[in-house]
Amino acid sequence: MKTRIALLFFCAGLHVSFAQTSYLLLPDRVFDGETMHTRWAVLVQGNKIMAAGPRESIKVPKEAVTLTFTYATLTPGLIEGHSHLFLYPYNITDWETQVLKESDAYRTALATVHAKNTLMAGFTTVRDLGTEGAGYADVALKRAINEGIIPGPRMWVAGRAIVSTGSYGPKGYDNDQTIMLGAEPADGNSLIKVVRDQIGNGADFVKVYADYRWGIYGEDRPSFTLDELKLVNEVTRSSGRVLVCHAKSKEAMIRAITAGAETIEHGDYLDEEVAQLMKAKGVTFMPTLGAVESIQRYRGWDKGKTPEPRLVTQKKKSFKIAYEAGVKIGLGGDVGVYPHGENVYELELMVECGMKPIEALKAATSVNARILHLENEIGFVREGFLADLVVVEGDPTQNISQLRKVKWVMKDGKVYRDEMK
Numbered sequence: 565m566k567t568r569i570a571l572l573f574f575c576a577g578l579h580v581s582f583a584q585t586s587y588l589l590l591p592d593r594v595f596d597g598e599t600m601h602t603r604w605a606v607l608v609q610g611n612k613i614m615a616a617g618p619r620e621s622i623k624v625p626k627e628a629v630t631l632t633f634t635y636a637t638l639t640p641g642l643i644e645g646h647s648h649l650f651l652y653p654y655n656i657t658d659w660e661t662q663v664l665k666e667s668d669a670y671r672t673a674l675a676t677v678h679a680k681n682t683l684m685a686g687f688t689t690v691r692d693l694g695t696e697g698a699g700y701a702d703v704a705l706k707r708a709i710n711e712g713i714i715p716g717p718r719m720w721v722a723g724r725a726i727v728s729t730g731s732y733g734p735k736g737y738d739n740d741q742t743i744m745l746g747a748e749p750a751d752g753n754s755l756i757k758v759v760r761d762q763i764g765n766g767a768d769f770v771k772v773y774a775d776y777r778w779g780i781y782g783e784d785r786p787s788f789t790l791d792e793l794k795l796v797n798e799v800t801r802s803s804g805r806v807l808v809c810h811a812k813s814k815e816a817m818i819r820a821i822t823a824g825a826e827t828i829e830h831g832d833y834l835d836e837e838v839a840q841l842m843k844a845k846g847v848t849f850m851p852t853l854g855a856v857e858s859i860q861r862y863r864g865w866d867k868g869k870t871p872e873p874r875l876v877t878q879k880k881k882s883f884k885i886a887y888e889a890g891v892k893i894g895l896g897g898d899v900g901v902y903p904h905g906e907n908v909y910e911l912e913l914m915v916e917c918g919m920k921p922i923e924a925l926k927a928a929t930s931v932n933a934r935i936l937h938l939e940n941e942i943g944f945v946r947e948g949f950l951a952d953l954v955v956v957e958g959d960p961t962q963n964i965s966q967l968r969k970v971k972w973v974m975k976d977g978k979v980y981r982d983e984m985k
């Protein structure tokens with residue numbers, strides 16, 4: 565018993581000294597979430613940013629550890645707006661096999677590795693858009709990360725997500741069997757109960773598939789009526805949460821936006837009319853360019869060599885319409901379709917489609933902090949914000965791929981990666 569008490573004190577002592585560690589960070593450049601600055605310093609104490617600004621303006625405590633990062637840029641911890649930590653690339657194992665044949669325990673074991681890879685790539689927060697058949701394992705994964713049991717990003721989770729009866733997969737099996745779906749089906753008034761149940765099980769927001777490829781020719785068609793989506797939104801909002809919608813077809817996007825969705829996921833057939841509606845309602849677009857490109861590559865497309873698939877061309881077109889119209893665009897790649905830790909891929913594609921690198925940086929920081937309603941805690945390098953910080957080599961506003969060259973990662977004041985030694 566005595567040893568145990570002593571040990572407890574020892575641990576408590578360690579904790580206190582850790583929490584008080586101060587860092588003075590001196591990178592060449594600081595991207596504060598909106599603007600790039602040179603000759604700035606950032607002071608971190610415990611898990612908070614105590615000061616950020618011109619070097620001469622910062623009062624440095626004696627005990628602060630100074631870290632100088634030459635040829636490097638410091639940014640807020642990056643935020644992935646559309647991840648699936650419970651999925652991995654479909655060219656390794658197709659979606660249906662992952663959903664139907666892999667146990668939740670196995671998938672959770674994989675997800676712990678995905679979470680670690682995400683954090684090490686500088687992504688200190690993710691908005692995870694559904695476990696696709698692994699129940700509320702995301703809620704448990706988030707808990708394990710928050711308790712410091714395993715390394716991973718801050719998680720904002722959807723849980724099971726909601727689909728309309730008949731629309732979602734896996735499908736095509738003999739009718740004598742009941743096939744588990746990748747999300748929870750609900751319709752009409754039963755949506756009220758399902759939304760509340762998902763919230764009760766730990767969903768931080770409610771994700772609905774406003775359409776799916778269940779048209780007569782396999783095309784994307786709306787799955788819920790406008791009234792159903794309004795009902796979901798009303799129930800979701802009254803709990804202080806928000807509705808986010810998977811929507812590719814024009815009609816589903818219009819219904820989702822009209823019903824009150826805060827983000828549109830995918831938006832493959834976004835046009836000028838939809839863009840104007842999104843602007844008017846302040847809805848953010850999460851383009852998922854990476855998912856579309858990856859799937860076409862898995863099907864044999866050799867980018868730059870074989871003809872561009874129709875879906876890729878359409879995707880780029882919708883992105884350009886949204887960007888030129890001034891729709892808010894976040895970073896949301898649908899990562900999981902491609903490897904966790906490769907989140908920068910989506911940003912590279914956004915830049916390839918004409919977005920300025922600094923806008924892509926904003927999408928991955930301040931814009932995504934706002935879609936999470938966490939813009940007073942993360943997504944910026946500002947006094948009082950959480951110490952989620954990343955240092956990359958070079959200047960990502962000159963070349964967005966510099967974000968792949970991660971030198972140093974801090975989350976909640978703790979250093980998880982240090983390539984400077």
Ligand SMILES: [Zn+2]
Nearest residue numbers: 646648693898
């Ligand atoms: Zn997704």
